[in-house]
Amino acid sequence: MRVAASLAYTWHVSQQTPPQKPRSPRTKPIPAQQESLPFAAPKPQAAKPAPRTKRADLNARPQISVPDVAAVKRAPAKTKTAARPSIPPPQFAWRERLGEYARLARMHKPIGAALLLWPTWWALWLAAGDFPPWPTLVIFTLGVFLMRSAGCVINDYADRGLDPEVSRTRDRPIASGAIKPREALILFFALLSLAFVLVLFTNKLTIELSFVGAFLAATYPFTKRYTHLPQVYLGAAFGWSIPMAFAAVTNSTPPLCWLLFLANVLFSTIYDTEYAMVDRDDDLRVGAKSTAILFGDADLTILGVLMATFLLAMALVAQRGHLHWPYFAGLAVAAGLFAYQLWIMRGRARDACFAAFRNNNWVGMALWTGIAVSLAMK
Numbered sequence: 001m002r003v004a005a006s007l008a009y010t011w012h013v014s015q016q017t018p019p020q021k022p023r024s025p026r027t028k029p030i031p032a033q034q035e036s037l038p039f040a041a042p043k044p045q046a047a048k049p050a051p052r053t054k055r056a057d058l059n060a061r062p063q064i065s066v067p068d069v070a071a072v073k074r075a076p077a078k079t080k081t082a083a084r085p086s087i088p089p090p091q092f093a094w095r096e097r098l099g100e101y102a103r104l105a106r107m108h109k110p111i112g113a114a115l116l117l118w119p120t121w122w123a124l125w126l127a128a129g130d131f132p133p134w135p136t137l138v139i140f141t142l143g144v145f146l147m148r149s150a151g152c153v154i155n156d157y158a159d160r161g162l163d164p165e166v167s168r169t170r171d172r173p174i175a176s177g178a179i180k181p182r183e184a185l186i187l188f189f190a191l192l193s194l195a196f197v198l199v200l201f202t203n204k205l206t207i208e209l210s211f212v213g214a215f216l217a218a219t220y221p222f223t224k225r226y227t228h229l230p231q232v233y234l235g236a237a238f239g240w241s242i243p244m245a246f247a248a249v250t251n252s253t254p255p256l257c258w259l260l261f262l263a264n265v266l267f268s269t270i271y272d273t274e275y276a277m278v279d280r281d282d283d284l285r286v287g288a289k290s291t292a293i294l295f296g297d298a299d300l301t302i303l304g305v306l307m308a309t310f311l312l313a314m315a316l317v318a319q320r321g322h323l324h325w326p327y328f329a330g331l332a333v334a335a336g337l338f339a340y341q342l343w344i345m346r347g348r349a350r351d352a353c354f355a356a357f358r359n360n361n362w363v364g365m366a367l368w369t370g371i372a373v374s375l376a377m378k
Contacts, residue, residue, distance in 0.1 A: 105149035118364025123245035150191035158221035166282040205247040213240040228294035235268030263313035271360040277353040330370020
């Protein structure tokens with residue numbers, strides 16, 4: 001009986017408690033009593049790995065459709081355009097406006113001012129017999145730039161109906177509409193007034209001569225409608241600074257003054273005819289007149305005659321002004337430059353004619369250098 005009861009109790013216990021797995025020999029078992037002691041070391045907690053769902057979210061790439069990608073690429077450009085103001089600030093608008101006024105006055109093309117400056121300096125040095133007085137030199141140098149700018153402004157005003165028809169001039173401020181004709185007139189009178197203020201620091205004779213110079217400068221642009229000799233008229237307008245320079249230095253206009261004036265008329269006719277040869281085809285089409293049209297196929301021959309006559313006149317200036325060999329060296333350089341101009345223009349190409357026109361700047365410089373050095377050697 002006792003054996004049967006013991007077997008029954010053993011079977012009952014085996015059914016209530018599951019069998020335990022055997023412990024690994026490497027792991028030291030921790031007694032149950034040690035876990036409940038207050039001074040026992042806490043059991044280290046292993047770091048819980050991040051949920052798979054979060055890790056998957058971090059590594060996953062968002063799916064963007066093709067229209068969305070295009071919108072993202074366009075977004076920076078739209079933002080930049082929206083940030084730019086549609087109307088420029090006042091200071092930038094004024095800068096652009098002043099730039100158009102400067103273009104109208106040809107301040108970005110100083111070659112025209114240089115061609116007017118050299119004859120003026122010829123006259124100042126010959127009138128003074130050496131280096132001219134500093135105040136007079138400054139007045140006439142500034143006056144040259146002001147009068148040349150005023151002449152360009154009134155020229156564009158007079159040609160406002162012709163310039164849009166000529167390929168080289170259609171981008172000028174008045175022809176393109178950037179400057180209104182009324183604004184051009186205001187700028188012309190402003191430049192003329194500034195030049196007159198400079199003349200007030202000279203003598204009475206110079207002031208009286210300045211009115212003639214202002215008249216010549218204002219009426220020159222309109223001559224191309226009535227005569228084929230606007231280049232000759234330009235020579236008188238550009239050369240009027242010569243009698244004014246003699247009047248400012250010597251208070252007189254001696255024969256040397258008028259000989260130099262006539263020589264400058266020839267010089268201006270030469271380089272402005274070369275300039276007109278650039279636009280000859282357009283001038284024929286729009287009805288403008290010039291010496292380039294008047295000379296026709298004989299233009300190079302007539303230019304050669306004018307060059308020789310100019311050199312002869314400048315040789316007579318040397319005799320009247322008592323100039324020495326450095327001046328004749330400059331005259332020889334000018335003769336060589338004239339020969340070069342005729343050579344490059346032999347095909348009458350536009351670029352060659354314009355290059356010959358610009359080359360006259362060196363002619364004027366060579367003659368002035370000869371005058372200055374010759375007078376300094378006295």
